[in-house]
Amino acid sequence: MHPLFTLEGRKDPHPIYKRLRAEEPAVQILEPYRKVPFWLLTRYTDCSDMLRDPRFGKDFTKLPPEERNRLRMSGEFEVLGKHMLSADPPDHSRLRSLVAKAFTPQIVEGLRGRISTIAENLVSDAVARDASGMDLVSQFSYPLPVTVIAELLGVPASDQDDFRRWTTTLFTPADTDEQLAHLRATGFEFFQYFMALIERRRAEPRDDLVSGLVAAEEGGDRLSTQELVGMLFLLLVAGHETTVNLITNGMLALMDHPEERERLVADPSLLESAVEEMLRYCGPVETTTYRFALEDVEIGGVTIRKNELVLASLLSADRDESRFPDADRFDVGRKPNKHIAFGYGIHFCLGAPLARLEAVIAVETLLRRLPRMKLAVPRGDLEPSSMLLLLHAKKRLPVQF
Template identity: 50%
Template structure:
């Protein structure tokens, strides 16, 4: 519901990059409680929305999502769909501000947009590390043995700056071929929302540039610390003028 967006956004921000341990704990308590209440309301008065559909969906075996699974699925979909795209737009604009020549080129030719969004995903993808993986057997990688049973954290942001895969990998270049980046993960858990996220990113960046011809950063690049935390890469604030 539109009225609840500010509260939702604050909880969601705390859950990916806390401002304090207390605020984070509060968010983990309040968001599921809010969603449980919303689910109860949808259960009695279903609408044409995803939450109502998830409440009433029954799989082939006749199984329904349990109340806890339903809340877990909502948190996953809403956070996975929100914090990621927000930071794609933020990080992408930040990179353009830092490369004014490329910003001007993009404004002059939106044919560059698709490639630009892919490069934004590669250069500063909003998801830095994937969720934990478990080694089912001993795995040898780069001269190191990962023993069976250990958890593994894969730094996708690091892989996307791999100089063996991308020439001058630390350079932002909207004209490069950035295909093969793994900003949306890889394999079984490849991002469910990748086509939607790409579409949202292209629409948002283009709309911003078209509506705000004088859009510019209103801070020094060095004044914009990255959020702390392992999952999401983004600035807490990106002050602009237009």
């Protein structure tokens, strides 16, 4: 098993990536759960080049059937995967244009007051429940973005626990037939939930994103039911899971670097810059989702053959010493800071402005309301939330006030 998939590798992959950038910047690895080989790119230039290269595709229906079966691209997973993140142009362009209207700068800025209220209430609730401390993940980092995206989509806040259970399952490796069956059952639950929600909004439209997507039209096109389900799945998962990790990792970085925390408290004008550094230094997404070569492509000193899978490590690229001076130093005032934590090219994260706003408000609220917050457990006891490479996340973050 490659060191990246070990417990130590999941806890802290940065030393492994540092070695790979120096010795094997493009390396083929066997994914241990589905026994699928893939190429991993770790240098900034190679990652950004691949992400904007049209010779790498994301529409897995273009793969031979046997390759799709190896990746378990069937059934509920195929339905949930019918969204813009798994599409190539021109489908990608059509799907993205239909959703982009919901994430304009004006709409995102209009959410500022509501996000601030949610953040303040979460801190107040945590202190009222236990004046000594809390688990930052379950009591703040998770409920903040999931409440925002749920309200934006128009789904009940009472369903948040189901979302957390579903997404946790879907990001857990399935090694056995029993685990795979559980994974499929969870995917089917997700599918049924969104199908019922779509039908309710078709019958009784509301002022929410689900109703907007049901009615959305661009150049005479509408989203099919399958595309609607896939898009809602993507928006819900991407709309909260990554921001959970951004807030958690960012606050952990501030606790790891008290001098930078003091610098930020003394100069709140650095908040936006600090969030950009959190994205670079300890970003919420470790790797992109899979792409595959549409033809033989030379990149990173290797030839990636047609239909072979490839991942770009955003986490590694953003610590590339050739791109960022003193790359392993956490600097809340770093300028310039052209990280690729939100991806690059046509699949650049559509929700980046919302994630940035949520993180700025979250960090400001926590520093102001809980100025003496510190880790409540030894740093080495913090567990990764998943053994998969996709997310850079902690399962829990116990803190003392």
